[in-house]
Structure formats: structure tokens, C-alpha cells
Amino acid sequence: MKLFLVPTPIGNLDDITLRAIKVLQQADAILAEDTRTSGVLLRHLTISKPLHSYHIFNEHQTVQRLIDQLKSGKTLALVSDAGTPGISDPGFLLVRECIKHDIPVECLPGPTAFVPALVNSGLPNDRFTFEGFLPHKKGRQTRLAELAGEERTMVFYESPHRLLKTLQQFADLFGPDRPASVSRELTKMFEETRRGPLSELITYFGEKTVKGEIVVCVQGKEVSKGKNKRAYADEDDEE
Template sequence: MITFVPTPIGNLSDITLRALDSLREADMICCEDTRHSRPLLKHFEIDKTLISLHDHNEAQRVDELIDKATNGANIAVISDAGMPMVSDPGYRLMQAALKHGIAATVLPGPSAVLTALAGSGFPTHAFFFGGFLSVKKGKRRTALEIASQADFTSLFFESPHRIGSTLEIIADINPELPVCVARELSKKFETYHRGTAAEVHAYFQQRKAKGEIVLVINKEAEVFPAASVNPPAV
């Protein structure tokens, strides 16, 4: 059995009981970064063999893991935070498990995408997740132009080092476009910055962005006061 296990995106208390059971019952745990995962596992007193599984070695590791699963090993797969396979490693392993008829299951759990969608206050009936925006400005602008005209909410992951540039592009496309920058979700300094593209861009021109960011866009969303911020999460 291969079990894909979501892990907290910030607050360790968000892990599920089923996730903990799966990690405790696993013969080995595949993780994106062993240095990142060890503190999480130590917190819950889980001591298992860790195997690195990330974008740069997943293709090479798949055959080894499929062989172990074929011979009866229970394998748990986690990423650094959130859902494996969603802009994180695991997709190739899932495909291989299906190809070889190995039982594989995915547990529900924390997701930065759904948390940001609900917390933004933007329409939730239909949405598109575009993963990480391109580092190339031309491709980034194309994706943002499409999102600015879409009839659904669009969400993207973005680096704190590029969010200023990205907001500048959006403000140039349509300064009145409603946007939300959801930052450090579920962590102590969680914030949602909502407003028009021009307002939120101006906010981040004056303040250096830090932490993990989800960008939310919807042309039909209600425009909140400039850069409104939620109280920090507890």
C-alpha cells in the first residue's frame, strides 16, 4: 500500500488522526526534504526510515519504491507541507502505482489552495489553480491576463521575492481588478491583503513580503477596503 498523506501547512495541530495513524503504521516515509520532515515526525513521536522524494530524484526513485511496495511494504508519502502531488512531488509515484496495480490511497487534509480560496472572501463556486507562476515575466503576464478575464476565481502560488513584480503586472493589466494576497496561512502571522490590484500593489511597495503566498484573483469579487488584514491566527 502507498498512502499519500497531507501534512500541516503551518499549524501542527491541523494534522488529522488518520494521517498520524498512517505515518505510524508505515514501514517507511517518503518526504520531500528529510530535514524539514524530521521535526514534524519528532513532534508526534514517530520514528521511521525516511527516504527523500523530490522533483530532482522522483523519476529515479519510483522503480525502487514500487519494488518495495510489491514486496509488501507500507509506504507513506508526504511533502514539506500540504497535499503531495499538488505542486509537490508524488505524481510519478502515483502513476507507477496505478500502472503496476499497487493499492494507493490519498488522505484528505490541509491545503493552502482551499484555505486561501475560502479565506479570500472571493467567489468559491468555481475556481482554477495554476500552481506556481512562471519566473518569466512574459509567461506570467499571459497567465494573469487570462485570470483577469476569467468567469471563475484563479489562484496561484507566488514567491515573496516576486509578488511585488507580479502585482505590478496585474495593476498594469487592470488596476481595478479585485485581488487577494493570502500569506503565511495557518501560521502565527497569517494575513489576507484584499483590494484592487492598484491598492494591494501600493501596499506591498511599502512593505517587504515574507513567507508563503497564495495569490487570488476574480474580476467579480467584492472590492474590500485597501489591503485589509485579518488578525493573526492563534
């Protein structure tokens, strides 16, 4: 009886880990965000297991049935289309219910898009905030306003057709000179990371057709010198 969360490649199929393959081979069944997408990966790995659909449109209706299966002694593996389940993908609800019912949960380490995008951005990554997808309409302006004073590097997921709108909103909010980066098609043949002020990124991506999954990193608000001095003073006091 156990639920495994198994990260899957975000592009390059060679990024699957040996442990992930082992778990998928030993699971009684695999829960997939899209059975067609996961089926391609499983065929590539020559793994044949029962494959069941589990996505944002059916998770509330199916979670109790899955809990019952786990309680009966089944071992289930949850995968998303790409990356780590639960990170801007289904997974949280099932994990929460497993914890409520004392069902063991284990999340394997593995691929997720925002980590390589952040590290490759050239922006400070000792402290950062992962924002995922911003609300499309309701609550979007409120969320953006809340980020106006954020001092940590901010990481966002975005779709190709919203990229320019989002970059423009960032420029309006943070200023056109705020350093940022846009990464797309990570680990794939046409992987690209573009770095520069928001104004330059708007010009660059406004002149081309954008495709693929996208991660946007934006540098946080510059910390005032007075605030830095206060922080160092606090550290001295502790010593």
C-alpha cells in the first residue's frame, strides 16, 4: 500500500531516472494526466501496466476510489504529462487524502521545468518564489500587485499565446529595465533561454512565433542599502 509520485521527462526522454523506471515497473497501476502522452513514455520504456486517467477534471470524482484501492493494498504511481506531479499539475488532492488516511506517500526526485530555468537565468537563486501560472482573468491584477514589492527572484509558467501580454504586464509593474529571462522547450532540440531587460524580451519575442512550454524568471525588487545594513547589524547582534 503506497502512492508514488513519479517525475517524468519535460522533453528529453533520457532524463527519466533509473529509480523512476523501477517504480513504474513495480506499480500495480499508473495514474496519468493524459494516458496518450504517458503511453508514449511507457512504450519507450517497454513498460506495460494498467493506465488510468487522473486529471484536474476528474480528480474530485475519482480520489475516493483511488484511496479505496490503496487501502486494499495496491501500489499506485502518479505521473503528469511532464515534470513532477503536483507542481502546476494534479497531485495535491490525492496526496492530501492519502495523508488523512495514513497511506504512505513517496515523491521521487526528478525533472521539473522551473529549476533548470531558474539556474540558467543568471538571476539570484539563493532565494526565490515559485508563482506557477498567474490567474488568467479574475485575480490576476490583484496577484500582480502583491508581487510589486517582492525582493526574491520570481518564477512563472506561461503559455506561448500569453507570453507577450505577461511580459508587458511585468514591464508595467516592475519597470522595463527589470532583468528577466525566458526559457522555452527545455531539454528539447530547440531549447532556448533569452536573458535581458523586460523591454528587450518584449521586442525579441514580439518579432517571432513562440512555441513550447515557457518559464519566465524575473529579478526581484532591489533591496535598499539601509535594509541590507540593518540585516547585517541583526546578524552581528546574534553573534
